Amino acid sequence: MDINKLVERVKNILLTPKTEWPVIAQEQTDVAKLYTGYIMILAAIPAVITFLTYTIAGSLVAGLAGAILNYALSLGLTFLMAIIIDALAPTFGAEKNQIQALKTAAYANTAGWVAGIFGIIPILGVLIIWAGMIYGCVLLYFGLPHTMKSPPEKTGGYFAVVLVINIVLSFIAMMIVGGIVAAMLIGAAVVAH
Incomplete structure (x- = not known):
């Protein structure tokens, strides 16, 4: 893992997504490299902050x-x-490609993962995380035409369907994590008394 390349990619996708998505689309990679060199590292940010917050x-x-x-x-x-x-790619005139789809999902998540750093700050941190997730939607919209080659007239619909599914799945995931952690906190409080 080259930390300089990772930092450069994060900076570029966040600050210049319109020029970074074409670069991403042309890169040759595989699932293992995307996970070990990017996804697993950035997804750890909110997880570490969650640990610190509850601890x-x-x-x-x-x-x-x-x-x-x-x-x-x-x-x-x-x-x-x-x-x-x-x-969903064929439904919206885009090209099916599992690696390009993983690139899309991974790099669109960048803003939310990075914003996770601010989760340690009460109230303001939540707002920053929400802003990061919203910006992730922008990144997704800009990425689909490059990675999945969605035609301009169908990108909006493709984006909307993916976004709705992502929101529903994310909500379910948050409820699972929140429910389990709440149960553990209640259990710890009961044991302490």
Whole structure:
């Protein structure tokens, strides 16, 4: 893993997505390289912050469980969204390509993962994370024509369907993590008394 290349990619996708997406689309890679060189590293940011937040609040067990669940669901949802992006491609005149779909899902998540750093800050952090997730939607919209070769007249529909599915799956994932961590916090409080 080249940390300089990682930082450069994050900077470019966040600051100059219109010029970075064509570069991403042309790169030769595979699932393992995308996961080990990018996805697993950036998805760890919110997971570590989850761990720190719950641990600072007094529950090491909830922090550990929340971090592991957050990380596993983030890795899994990225892969699931890639499968969905790829499966929907022909419906919107785009090209099916599993690697390009994984690139799309991974790099569109960059803003949300990086914004996860601010999760340690009460209230303001949540707003910054939401802003990052919204910017991730912008990144997704800009990426689809390059990675999946969606025609301009169908990109909006493709984006909308992928976005709705992503929102639903993300909500379900948040409910799972939140429910399990809440149960652990309640359990820890009961045991403490």
